[in-house]
Amino acid sequence: MRDINLRATEYFEAVARLGTVTKAAAELAVSPSAVSQQIRILEEQFGVRLFRREKRRLVLTLDGDRLFQTTTQAFRAIRNARSAISLQRNVRTLVIRVSPSFGVRWLGPRIADFAAQNRDWNIRIDATPDFTAFETESVDFDLRYGLGGWAGLTVNKVMNDLVLPLCSPDYLAQLRTVSDDPVEQLRAARLIDSVKMLYRWDIWLAAHRVEVANLSYPFRFDRSSMSIELAKQGGGLALDSVTLCLPELQRGELVPFSTEFEVIDFPAYWLVCPPRHFNRRIVGRFADWLAEVASSHDAAARRLLVDLGCRFRPESGPSGPESEEGAETETG
Known part of the structure; x- marks a missing residue:
């Protein structure tokens, strides 16, 4: 690149794109004679004519057109990159990582309210079940599902999870034709397994002293949103989070399987980040907003x-063969 006169190439590209030396000079904020001089330098360097004059206008030669096609693409890419860099430098962005189902079903319907209160901020939401490696990734905070207690990080509880078996009204009516006993209904039900829930069926059944011979799951999903949707469509009985499906319960599309079993009530949703991240005022502002909307949602649920x-059964978290693994996962 040392033998290419970049200034002369820039002047040439402007003349070829705009059609006249005068227009190119105005764009470049130089004199027309300076532009003409740089064009002559470039022609001498290449050893060819780049323009010919036809009736008071400049027309590219074949060699000039070949050079123009290359240089105009290159300069356009440079200008676009410069604009993107400048824009990014001037834009303030809040980056949030959240598990997919919580992001879609809970945060998504509410984030517009926070955005309306903070119009000078862009918001990026990264929906993934993976926790952030804060030392190497540019994320402001995680909204995590788990048992809490992540070492070296600030961990603020957002709200509890409320877990119980749920199904559609029609599917519940089918189960009631089997027996009036909820335990017998459970044994006859198609169980939907949300594999990343902290409370899964084996733990829940053991906690309620319900024995189901040859426990199996006709449906297994790694996203709570899929389990909830299948239960809503009458596909079976889901053990899942009221936090994620409150609208369906409010509309009557889902109903509690049986009020004889208490709602498992335990801390499960957390705002997590390094302590230094709270030095950004927007992080504290989001934490305050989140606490308010989470409290309102929890009260409504x-x-x-x-x-x-x-009825409710307060617990600190599940105890069972899946609980240790579950502490490191997020609800899908």
């Missing part, structure tokens, strides 16, 4: 469950 006749 509890009121509805009480109205439906449910």
Whole structure:
């Protein structure tokens, strides 16, 4: 590149693109004679004519057109990159990592409210079940599902999870034709397994002292949103989070399987980041907003469950063969 006169090439590209030396000089903020001089230098360097004059206008020669096609693409790419870099430098962005189902079903319907209150900020949401490696990734904070206690990080509880078996009204009616006993209904049900939930069927059944011979799952999903959708369509009985499906319960598309079983109530959703990240005012602002909307949502969920006749069973978290693994996963 040392033998290429980049200034002369820039002047040539402007003349070829705009059609006249005068217009190119205006764009480049130099005199027309300076532009003409650089064109002569470039022609001498290449040893060819790049323009010919036809009736007071400049027309590219074949060699000039070949050079123009290359240089205009290159300069356009440079200008675009410069604009993108300048724009990025001037834009303030909040980067959030969140598990897919929580992001789609809970955060997604609410984030517009926060955005409306902070119009000078761009918001990027990275929906993935993987936790952030804060030392190597540019993420402001995680919204994690788990048991808490991540070492070296600030961990603020967002809200509890409320877990119980759920199904569609039609599927519940089918189960009630089997027996009036909820335990017998459970044994006859198609169980939907949300494999990344902290409370899965084996733990829940053991906690309620319900024995199901040859426990099997006709349906297994790694996303709670898929389990909830299948239960809503009458596909079976899902053990899942009221936090993620409160609208379906409010509309009556899902109902508690049986009020004889208490709602498992335990801390499960957390805002997690290194302590230094709270030096960004926007992180503290989001944490305050999140606490407010989470409190409102939690109160609405509890009121509805009480109205439906449910009782609560406060716990610190699951205990069982899956619990240690579950502490490192997020709800799908």
